[in-house]
Amino acid sequence: xESRIPPRGVRGAWRVALLLLALAAxxxxxxxxxxLPAGVLPPEIPADNPLTxxxxxxxxxxxxxxxxxxxxxxxxxxxxxxxxxxAEDKPVSIGVKDGKGVRNAPTVLNAAFLREQFWDGRAPTxxxxxxxxxxxxxxxGMPNHAAVETKVRGVAEYPPLFAKAFGDxxxxxxxxxxxxxxxxxxxxxxxxxxxxxLAGDQAALSDSQKRGWELFNGxxxxxxxxxxxxxxxxxxxxxxxxxxxxxxxxxFGDLAAKLTQHPEDLAKLSHAEGINQLGRFLVTRExxxxxxxxxxxxxxxxxxxxxxxxxxxxxxxxxxxxxxxGGNPNPWLDGGMRPLGLTAQEKADLVELMKSxxxxxxxxxxxxxxLVPQR
Numbered sequence: 001x002e003s004r005i006p007p008r009g010v011r012g013a014w015r016v017a018l019l020l021l022a023l024a025a026x027x028x029x030x031x032x033x034x035x036l037p038a039g040v041l042p043p044e045i046p047a048d049n050p051l052t053x054x055x056x057x058x059x060x061x062x063x064x065x066x067x068x069x070x071x072x073x074x075x076x077x078x079x080x081x082x083x084x085x086x087a088e089d090k091p092v093s094i095g096v097k098d099g100k101g102v103r104n105a106p107t108v109l110n111a112a113f114l115r116e117q118f119w120d121g122r123a124p125t126x127x128x129x130x131x132x133x134x135x136x137x138x139x140x141g142m143p144n145h146a147a148v149e150t151k152v153r154g155v156a157e158y159p160p161l162f163a164k165a166f167g168d169x170x171x172x173x174x175x176x177x178x179x180x181x182x183x184x185x186x187x188x189x190x191x192x193x194x195x196x197x198l199a200g201d202q203a204a205l206s207d208s209q210k211r212g213w214e215l216f217n218g219x220x221x222x223x224x225x226x227x228x229x230x231x232x233x234x235x236x237x238x239x240x241x242x243x244x245x246x247x248x249x250x251x252f253g254d255l256a257a258k259l260t261q262h263p264e265d266l267a268k269l270s271h272a273e274g275i276n277q278l279g280r281f282l283v284t285r286e287x288x289x290x291x292x293x294x295x296x297x298x299x300x301x302x303x304x305x306x307x308x309x310x311x312x313x314x315x316x317x318x319x320x321x322x323x324x325x326g327g328n329p330n331p332w333l334d335g336g337m338r339p340l341g342l343t344a345q346e347k348a349d350l351v352e353l354m355k356s357x358x359x360x361x362x363x364x365x366x367x368x369x370x371l372v373p374q375r
Contacts, residue, residue, distance in 0.1 A: 034188050037195065041231045043112035043185060049127065049178045051185060054165040059183030062176060066373030067155060068134060068148060070141035071096045073375050076130070076180060079105040079139075082368040085303030086187060091311025099138030102276045104311035107304050109359075110297060112185040115238050119293045119309040120270060122283050126181035131173070138271060145173040152176060189299060189359035190233050197356070198228065205356055212353025215346055220323070222350075224336050225295045235298035235357070242291040243337055244328030245308045246277035252290045252330060256281060279309070290332045300362070302355045316354050320347045 033051060036042055045051055062068065063076045079093040080086045086108040093101040103119055111117065117129035133139040134148050142148050152158050152171050159169035166175055196204035197213070205213065216222040226235040246252075255278055269275055269282050276282075280289035293309045307313040313322055324347065326339040342350075 033186060036188065037191055039230050040190055040233060043188070045185065046125065046127070049182065051182055052165065054161075055179050055182040056186055058161045058165045059179035059181070061157075061161065062152075062180050063183050064368075064371040064373070067151065068140060068142070068176075069096050070143075073373050074140050075373050076108075076133070077368075077372045078375075079133075080108040081372055082365045083372070085109060085300040085362075086365075087304035089305070091306050093139065095133075095136070095139040096141035099141070101138050102271055102273065103309050104306065106296060107300060108184050109187050109189050110234055110299050112188065113232065113234055114297075116294070118270070120280050120283050121240065121294055122270065126184050127174075127177045130177040130180040130184075134173075134176075136271065148176060149173055187365075189362060191360045192299070192358055193356040193360070194353075195233065198230075206352065208349045208352040209356050211346075212349035212351075212356075215342075215350055216353060219346070220340055220342060220350055221336070222323075226298055236295045238295065240280040240289060240292035240294055241334040241336070242279070242289075242293075242330065242332045243323075244291070244330050244333050245293070245310060245312060245322075246279075246291060247328040247330035247333075250274055250277045252278065252332060256287070256290055277310075288332070291330060292332070292334075298354070298357050300358050302358050303362075316351045317347065320350050 033042065033045075049055075066073045066075045066078070068075060074096050079088045079095075081088060088105040090104075092103055093105045095101060106119065111126060111129075115121075115124075117123040117126060118132075123129040123132065131145070135142050135144055142151070149171055158171060162171050162175060163169040165179060193204045193209075194213075197210075216226075225237050225239065225241060227237065228235060255275055278290055280292040280294075281287070283289070301307075302316065305313075305315060307316070307319050308322075313319045320342070323337075324340045324342045327333060327337040
C-alpha cells in the first residue's frame with residue numbers, strides 16, 4: 001500500500017504550488033534541472049540561490065576540482081564519485097594526506113530532495129553541507145574558508161566563470177558553495193524498474209523481486225522507515241533511528257556524558273573518534289537521539305556499498321542479515337527493531353528487490369568518471 005505521509009522538505013505555500021506543477025505532464029523545469037516523472041515534487045530551490053546554467057557550469061567545475069583541497073587531489077567527487085553512484089566504494093572516506101574519516105560517504109544523487117544533509121542532519125541545505133568538507137582536516141584539509149577563496153582566485157579560469165555566474169568576478173566562499181550546490185541540484189534520478197512496476201508494468205520486476213516487494217511491505221517491515229511516497233519517492237522517512245550499528249563498539253551513555261567536556265562545534269564532533277557514533281544526539285542533545293542516524297534513501301542502493309553510516313556492512317546481503325537479527329541491542333535501540341525470522345529465500349528476494357531501485361538513465365553520468373581527480 002502506498003503511504004500517504006506528506007513529503008518532507010516542502011513547506012508553506014510552496015506545497016500547493018509544487019504539487020500542482022508535479023501533477024502536470026513533465027516539462028522542462030528551471031535552468032538545468034532535469035525533467036521529473038509526473039507526480040514527483042521537484043526539489044526546493046533557495047530564493048537566494050536560483051538555478052542558472054552558468055552557475056551550474058561553474059559548480060560542476062568546482063565539484064570535480066581537486067585544487068579546492070590542501071594537496072590538490074581531493075575534490076567533492078573523490079568521495080561522491082559518479083562511478084559509484086555518487087558515493088564511495090570504501091567504508092569511510094579517505095581525504096588529504098590519506099586522512100581517514102569516520103563516516104561512509106552517502107550518495108549525492110537526489111540529495112537536493114532531502115530536508116537535511118549528513119548522516120546526523122547537521123546541515124540544513126546543500127550549501128551548508130558543501131561548506132564543511134573544504135576545511136575539515138581529514139577531508140579537503142584547507143586551513144580556513146579564506147584560504148579556499150585565495151586558492152580559487154589564483155586559478156586563471158575561475159574569475160571569468162564567476163563573472164558569468166554571478167555578474168562580477170568576485171570569488172567568495174558563499175559563491176563557491178552556492179555554485180557547487182547548484183550543480184548538485186541537477187543530480188537527480190528517480191526512475192527505475194521499481195517505479196515502472198508500481199505504475200502497473202508487471203514485467204518490470206522478476207518474480208523474485210516481486211516477492212521481495214511483498215516482504216518489503218510485510219514480514220521484513222522495511223516500509224516502516226523506507227515507505228514509498230509517490231511525490232517524494234526516495235524510500236526514506238528522513239527520520240533518525242538507533243538501529244544499533246555502532247553499539248557493539250562503544251558505550252553510548254559514557255560518550256554522551258563526555259560531551260560536557262567538548263565545544264559545540266558539530267563539524268569537529270562528528271569526526272571525533274567514538275563521539276561521532278552518538279549521531280543525531282550531537283545536533284539535538286536529546287537522549288532519544290543517542291546513536292541515531294538518518295534513514296538513507298534507497299535509490300541506486302546496489303551501487304553505493306558498503307553500507308550503514310560507518311560502512312560496516314559490505315554487501316546488501318549483510319544488511320539484510322543485520323536487520324533480520326534485529327540490529328545490535330542497546331538502551332536506545334529503536335522500538336521498531338526486532339528479529340524478523342526471514343528464510344534464506346526471503347533474504348535473497350529482498351536483495352534482488354534492492355537491485356530494482358537502480359536508475360534507468362544513469363548512463364548520462366558515465367563520462368563524469370573521467371573528471372574525478374587521481375591521487
